[in-house]
Amino acid sequence: MTTNKETILETSGLTKKLGGKPVVKDVNLRIGRGDIYGFLGPNGAGKTTTIRMLLGLAKPTRGSIRIFGKDISKDRLAILRSVGSLVEYPSYYGHLNAIENLEAVRRLLTVPKNRIDEVLSVVRLTKDAKRPVKGYSLGMKQRLGIATALLGNPELLVLDEPTNGLDPAGILEIRELIKSLPKSHGVTILISSHLLSEIEQMATRVGIIAKGSLIYEDRIEKLRERSQGHIHLGVSEPEEAWKLLSASGVKASLVEGKLTVAEKNNAAIAAIVARLVGERHQVYRVEEEKVSLESIFLDMTGVEGSL
Amino acid sequence: MMLRIMSVEFLKLRRKLVWLLVLLGPLGVVALQAVNFGLRYDYLTKQYADDLWGGLIDNVSMLMLPTLFIGLTILASMTAGIDHQMNTWKQTLALPVNRASIFAGKFAVTAILLLCSSTLLVPFTLLLGFLLDFGFEELPLADLAMTVYYPFLAIMPFIALQVWLSVAMHNQALPLTVGIIGMIAGMFASQFPDWMPWKWPSLINDRDMPLYSVGAGLTLGLIVMLLGMCQFVRKDVR
Numbered sequence: 001m002t003t004n005k006e007t008i009l010e011t012s013g014l015t016k017k018l019g020g021k022p023v024v025k026d027v028n029l030r031i032g033r034g035d036i037y038g039f040l041g042p043n044g045a046g047k048t049t050t051i052r053m054l055l056g057l058a059k060p061t062r063g064s065i066r067i068f069g070k071d072i073s074k075d076r077l078a079i080l081r082s083v084g085s086l087v088e089y090p091s092y093y094g095h096l097n098a099i100e101n102l103e104a105v106r107r108l109l110t111v112p113k114n115r116i117d118e119v120l121s122v123v124r125l126t127k128d129a130k131r132p133v134k135g136y137s138l139g140m141k142q143r144l145g146i147a148t149a150l151l152g153n154p155e156l157l158v159l160d161e162p163t164n165g166l167d168p169a170g171i172l173e174i175r176e177l178i179k180s181l182p183k184s185h186g187v188t189i190l191i192s193s194h195l196l197s198e199i200e201q202m203a204t205r206v207g208i209i210a211k212g213s214l215i216y217e218d219r220i221e222k223l224r225e226r227s228q229g230h231i232h233l234g235v236s237e238p239e240e241a242w243k244l245l246s247a248s249g250v251k252a253s254l255v256e257g258k259l260t261v262a263e264k265n266n267a268a269i270a271a272i273v274a275r276l277v278g279e280r281h282q283v284y285r286v287e288e289e290k291v292s293l294e295s296i297f298l299d300m301t302g303v304e305g306s307l
Numbered sequence: 308m309m310l311r312i313m314s315v316e317f318l319k320l321r322r323k324l325v326w327l328l329v330l331l332g333p334l335g336v337v338a339l340q341a342v343n344f345g346l347r348y349d350y351l352t353k354q355y356a357d358d359l360w361g362g363l364i365d366n367v368s369m370l371m372l373p374t375l376f377i378g379l380t381i382l383a384s385m386t387a388g389i390d391h392q393m394n395t396w397k398q399t400l401a402l403p404v405n406r407a408s409i410f411a412g413k414f415a416v417t418a419i420l421l422l423c424s425s426t427l428l429v430p431f432t433l434l435l436g437f438l439l440d441f442g443f444e445e446l447p448l449a450d451l452a453m454t455v456y457y458p459f460l461a462i463m464p465f466i467a468l469q470v471w472l473s474v475a476m477h478n479q480a481l482p483l484t485v486g487i488i489g490m491i492a493g494m495f496a497s498q499f500p501d502w503m504p505w506k507w508p509s510l511i512n513d514r515d516m517p518l519y520s521v522g523a524g525l526t527l528g529l530i531v532m533l534l535g536m537c538q539f540v541r542k543d544v545r
């Protein structure tokens with residue numbers, strides 16, 4: 001359970017106003033060691049603004065941020081020493097090659113030179129390391145961005161939309177890379193995205209932000225439980241069938257001629273079907289309807305939040 | 308820390324042709340004077356007969372001032388532009404480096420590039436003097452050094468201002484415009500009152516003390532640099 005883990009990052013009442021308008025409102029995040037924390041929200045919900053504040057790039061209007069138990073407004077440099085980041089679109093010097101790009105960051109981090117080769121091989125860019133970065137594909141630039149973030153052996157990795165604009169193969173590649181990091185390097189990861197499908201395959205915990213407020217924060221399994229489906233029964237006389245099932249203590253509902261039962265386990269469904277058939281109902285279909293995580297997500301964030 | 312930041316700044320300038328620019332400035336000034344003296348050799352050597360080297364240095368200095376103004380504008384814009392181009396500010400500023408040093412680094416790099424450019428003017432001018440057959444006996448090294456380095460020091464407020472503007476704004480059109488206006492103002496500076504900073508690089512003042520201009524330049528330069536630094540440290544990075 002995450003609650004027993006050491007807290008790596010904690011914000012309380014984090015608020016940012018831009019031009020008088022609150023972009024981030026009272027956000028309380030909590031990330032434990034070893035988590036892959038999926039930070040979800042539609043575009044413009046305040047994800048990037050929150051992340052900028054976590055990295056000390058922007059100052060909160062109100063609220064506090066503690067990372068590794070230190071306050072960012074006091075110990076910014078000490079915290080940043082152990083944080084690697086990739087904020088929206090990769091930052092790179094196009095006229096320099098990958099090694100020079102990493103060297104520019106390495107000199108400021110003062111880590112040994114061989115880290116450059118190490119991170120290049122982690123993101124598999126060793127072969128292209130001597131080409132100017134402006135000739136890279138978006139996926140390669142994104143991987144270079146992750147390599148840069150890994151350069152200082154960070155304890156916390158903050159990745160803002162790292163799969164933005166990538167093709168499916170690129171997304172898969174980045175996802176596998178990110179999933180492997182906590183295992184192989186023991187880092188904690190905060191990763192933001194506007195696509196739930198992308199996060200759900202790697203995150204252990206999720207936080208959902210909409211219109212600047214954090215509206216959900218829990219383990220991914222909790223979110224999955226919500227997506228458990230229902231069984232629909234297609235029968236000849238739904239009304240009769242519903243009465244029969246209700247009378248025999250099965251929780252069932254009838255909406256617009258559609259019979260739905262709450263039971264999910266195989267034996268129970270088999271018993272219900274046997275019962276209906278025994279009473280000479282004709283059973284046409286037994287279907288499972290799953291509520292997708294996406295639609296739960298949409299319900300929470302509101303469709304007008306535009307995805 | 309400062310040294311590391313500067314080494315990174317110079318690393319980022321690789322393949323940006325910035326050194327070519329550093330070379331072209333003084334080369335252009337001396338080349339134009341070569342044309343000037345080449346075409347009017349007899350007239351000018353008669354006019355400066357008692358001090359040939361002094362005449363050459365005066366002419367070089369006249370062209371050097373506008374070149375300094377425009378050169379520092381372009382150099383400041385280039386050193387800042389590298390980080391604006393792909394918005395690498397957010398990457399750099401999320402590193403464990405203090406912001407004031409990053410700003411100081413940009414200022415120092417711009418000043419050093421301009422200093423290299425100014426320094427090149429010394430051998431180039433001497434070479435032209437030799438080619439014009441002005442003689443080896445009394446090399447005017449002290450004069451030349453003063454002509455080159457005093458204006459460099461007196462122009463500090465403008466280096467600081469251009470670095471500030473170029474770093475603060477993503478769009479370099481405004482900083483470049485301000486720089487060009489500065490250059491034009493600098494050309495008429497001899498008619499300005501003494502308190503106008505545009506006049507200081509010309510080293511002309513009522514007291515006839517070039518060092519006053521240098522002192523004023525260094526002081527205001529430091530003030531403008533600190534103001535820019537304060538603003539840079541406070542602002543949110545986009």
